[in-house]
Amino acid sequence: MTEKINxxxxxxxxSILVPIGCASVMTMHGGMAFAQAALEEVTVTATKRExxxxxxxxxxxxxxxxxxxxxxxxxFTDIATQVPSLSMRSSGPGRTKxxxxxxxxxxxxxxTVSFYIDEMPVSSISSGSSTSFAQAVVDPxxxxxxxxxxxxGPQGTLYGxxxxxxxxxxxxxxxxxxxxxxxxxxxxxxxxxxxxxYKTDGMVNAPISESAALRVVxxxxxxxxxxxxxxxSTGETFATDVNTEDTYSLRAALRVExxxxxxxxxxxxxxxxxxxxxxxxxxxxxxxxxxxxxxxLFDAAEPFxxxxxxxxxxxxxxxxxxxxxxxxxxIDREMLNVEDVTGGFALVGRPAPSGPAFSDENVTLDDExxxxxxxxxxxxxxxxxxxxxxKEAVSDSGYRMIRGWEDEFAPGLANTQKLQNxxxxxxxxxxxxxxxEKLTVTAGMRQLDYxxxxxxxxxxxxxxxxxxxxxxxxxAKLSDKGNNYKLTxxxxxxxxxxxxxxxxxxxxxxxxxxxxxxxxxxxxxVGYACQQDLDRLGVSDPGAYGGDETDNFEFGLKSMIxxxxxxxxxxxxxxxxxxxxxVTTSAICGNNFTANIGEAETRGLEVEVxxxxxxxxTINAGFGYIDAEFKEDVEDAGIEAGDNLADVPELTYxxxxxxxMPIDAGEYFVTGxxxxxxxxxxxxxxxxxxxxxxxIDSGNERPDYSIVDLRAGFTSHEGWxxxxxxxxxxxxxxxxxxxxxxxxxxxxxxxTVRNRPRTxxxxxxxxx
Numbered sequence: 194m195t196e197k198i199n200x201x202x203x204x205x206x207x208s209i210l211v212p213i214g215c216a217s218v219m220t221m222h223g224g225m226a227f228a229q230a231a232l233e234e235v236t237v238t239a240t241k242r243e244x245x246x247x248x249x250x251x252x253x254x255x256x257x258x259x260x261x262x263x264x265x266x267x268x269f270t271d272i273a274t275q276v277p278s279l280s281m282r283s284s285g286p287g288r289t290k291x292x293x294x295x296x297x298x299x300x301x302x303x304x305t306v307s308f309y310i311d312e313m314p315v316s317s318i319s320s321g322s323s324t325s326f327a328q329a330v331v332d333p334x335x336x337x338x339x340x341x342x343x344x345x346g347p348q349g350t351l352y353g354x355x356x357x358x359x360x361x362x363x364x365x366x367x368x369x370x371x372x373x374x375x376x377x378x379x380x381x382x383x384x385x386x387x388x389x390x391y392k393t394d395g396m397v398n399a400p401i402s403e404s405a406a407l408r409v410v411x412x413x414x415x416x417x418x419x420x421x422x423x424x425x426s427t428g429e430t431f432a433t434d435v436n437t438e439d440t441y442s443l444r445a446a447l448r449v450e451x452x453x454x455x456x457x458x459x460x461x462x463x464x465x466x467x468x469x470x471x472x473x474x475x476x477x478x479x480x481x482x483x484x485x486x487x488x489x490l491f492d493a494a495e496p497f498x499x500x501x502x503x504x505x506x507x508x509x510x511x512x513x514x515x516x517x518x519x520x521x522x523x524i525d526r527e528m529l530n531v532e533d534v535t536g537g538f539a540l541v542g543r544p545a546p547s548g549p550a551f552s553d554e555n556v557t558l559d560d561e562x563x564x565x566x567x568x569x570x571x572x573x574x575x576x577x578x579x580x581x582x583x584k585e586a587v588s589d590s591g592y593r594m595i596r597g598w599e600d601e602f603a604p605g606l607a608n609t610q611k612l613q614n615x616x617x618x619x620x621x622x623x624x625x626x627x628x629x630e631k632l633t634v635t636a637g638m639r640q641l642d643y644x645x646x647x648x649x650x651x652x653x654x655x656x657x658x659x660x661x662x663x664x665x666x667x668x669a670k671l672s673d674k675g676n677n678y679k680l681t682x683x684x685x686x687x688x689x690x691x692x693x694x695x696x697x698x699x700x701x702x703x704x705x706x707x708x709x710x711x712x713x714x715x716x717x718x719v720g721y722a723c724q725q726d727l728d729r730l731g732v733s734d735p736g737a738y739g740g741d742e743t744d745n746f747e748f749g750l751k752s753m754i755x756x757x758x759x760x761x762x763x764x765x766x767x768x769x770x771x772x773x774x775x776v777t778t779s780a781i782c783g784n785n786f787t788a789n790i791g792e793a794e795t796r797g798l799e800v801e802v803x804x805x806x807x808x809x810x811t812i813n814a815g816f817g818y819i820d821a822e823f824k825e826d827v828e829d830a831g832i833e834a835g836d837n838l839a840d841v842p843e844l845t846y847x848x849x850x851x852x853x854m855p856i857d858a859g860e861y862f863v864t865g866x867x868x869x870x871x872x873x874x875x876x877x878x879x880x881x882x883x884x885x886x887x888x889i890d891s892g893n894e895r896p897d898y899s900i901v902d903l904r905a906g907f908t909s910h911e912g913w914x915x916x917x918x919x920x921x922x923x924x925x926x927x928x929x930x931x932x933x934x935x936x937x938x939x940x941x942x943x944x945t946v947r948n949r950p951r952t953x954x955x956x957x958x959x960x961x
């Protein structure tokens with residue numbers, strides 16, 4: 194790893210780590226009186242049993258609910274830049290892909306990071322497209338959370354497939370039996386280049402009897418947009434703030450105690466997000482202010498909807514020396530996406546139409562899971578966990594380019610219907626044994642077996658020049674089985690410090706490509722372009738592709754230097770084999786496909802420091818370094834050994850401070866956060882690569898960015914809190930992708946997604 198760190202990076206490391214080291218020296222030599230200021234103990238359930246954060250031999254970030262509320266976090270993307278080795282690619286709410294330790298999901302039908310809400314595994318199969326909904330997880334509103342846990346490194350033994358890079362867990366606050374409590378909140382804000390946004394939140398916890406309680410949480414968010422749709426020919430403004438977001442969210446949990454040792458808890462969570470237009474603007478000219486426009490030939494709306502409902506039923510029972518948990522979950526999700534693709538007429542050699550033409554996408558998902566596990570609770574050197582897991586997911590993805598295309602292409606330009614069924618069963622277990630008072634060994638294994646089927650129909654001018662009755666059809670199945678293993682050795686150096694070594698594995702399933710249209714006739718523009726592309730790549734028919742896997746080697750340190758100073762760090766190497774990567778065809782062909790193309794390796798360092806400087810001031814800092822590159826040439830995909838993976842920042846770091854000043858009536862507080870994310874690649878390769886042949890003219894590098902957020906307020910002993918805030922103080926632009934398109938990007942107008950500009954607002958809560 195050291196040979197890859199050049200001088201500028203060494204300087205960045207020095208500027209970050211030297212202050213941390215100075216703080217440690219001052220602590221150990223009496224420069225700061227940490228004895229009078231202590232950090233709160235953090236409890237996590239990452240190993241599917243309650244443990245202190247410092248006891249878990251794993252690289253894990255945990256952020257408590259109170260800290261989330263104090264920082265004004267409303268969705269997961271608000272804190273993604275504060276977690277070492279975590280990065281993302283986003284096309285807006287409900288369309289975000291998560292990457293951990295450089296294991297980035299460029300394509301495929303499954304993500305590389307698993308996502309949980311309480312006991313519900315939310316990760317599922319996707320549409321399999323290279324953009325749009327591929328590998329996207331739900332984007333829940335985060336009011337009334339207990340904590341967020343980010344588990345770095347493959348988690349294949351406890352969390353199954355699609356945990357190749359790690360796992361993200363959102364833990365909600367649970368019903369309380371012994372007290373009634375309620376909380377209401379709201380806020381107003383103004384975004385630069387946009388309008389006035391507002392939100393409302395509410396929570397009620399109501400004991401129903403001595404053995405039952407109900408907790409209900411609701412939220413409504415109206416985030417005004419900041420992109421305008423303008424006429425490409427006249428400059429006239431068709432519509433303002435088109436990326437306005439409206440989200441309704443409601444969740445409820447009922448806990449019923451059935452005696453001293455048994456409980457049941459039914460749970461429901463439903464959320465609906467609606468947007469009037471696309472959350473992007475037309476690049477590659479990335480100017481700010483009035484330059485952030487969507488250029489269009491016609492005033493054509495591009496609405497988006499994402500609606501999901503989750504049900505869960507949990508049963509827990511305490512035996513004398515073991516704890517039983519049964520969790521049954523069901524997710525129904527429907528997403529609607531509309532895109533104005535009128536520019537496609539010029540791309541396929543047709544004159545401009547008299548009205549707009551669209552691509553319409555509709556994806557429905559039905560996902561059911563069942564997990565049963567038994568966990569030891571006795572004392573002694575031997576601890577264990579065993580479990581079984583079942584999943585069945587059905588996805589039906591429809592894609593149409595008919596509206597506005599009928600006159601020129603009677604069956605439409607390009608239409609797809611894809612029905613997928615994924616079934617997985619697995620047995621898993623983990624055993625831990627204290628070899629000595631200081632040395633513990635933990636071993637885990639998961640045996641999994643999956644079956645996947647896909648029936649995909651493609652028709653229209655670009656595929657068959659026929660209606661659906663003459664569609665290209667690929668109806669295929671694939672199956673696979675395998676084992677994931679984990680081995681951890683932990684040495685307790687002192688009562689407050691441990692070192693550990695972990696070797697862990699992760700996998701995700703394979704999938705099936707569509708039939709790509711081919712033709713030797715230049716008059717058949719799409720088929721001819723695809724034939725040329727496949728010939729160039731040396732591929733005849735890219736049918737099925739297999740699963741890929743990661744092997745993680747990690748050495749870590751967990752330490753409480755004092756009651757007021759916590760230092761956790763890890764170094765790792767992840768070997769990624771048979772990588773599922775998108776093979777990009779020309780813009781005219783537009784039929785990208787997925788293949789297992791070679792091997793990659795990511796190496797890195799993670800450091801997290803929390804310091805209670807005094808009773809009034811707490812500082813948290815995080816740092817991540819990732820070197821993610823291919824290890825061999827893959828000529829078919831245009832990749833050379835040493836090329837970098839897409840969507841992976843080399844450096845990420847953040848520092849936050851929380852200062853409180855108590856008075857008789859309550860306390861004043863000031864919080865601030867600074868985060869830096871290094872530049873990333875749009876496609877695998879090099880920053881200097883010319884990728885205009887794929888329809889992206891902005892280049893292959895998305896620039897680095899730094900974000901500053903500030904908040905100040907007052908918390909009253911009488912239950913109310915008032916806050917003023919400035920998010921993105923310096924109005925920095927963070928680019929999340931250059932190609933937010935269902936169909937294709939047109940030359941000179943890359944649909945670019947960015948973060949929210951500077952936002953100034955006020956918020957308040959009242960608890961009773």
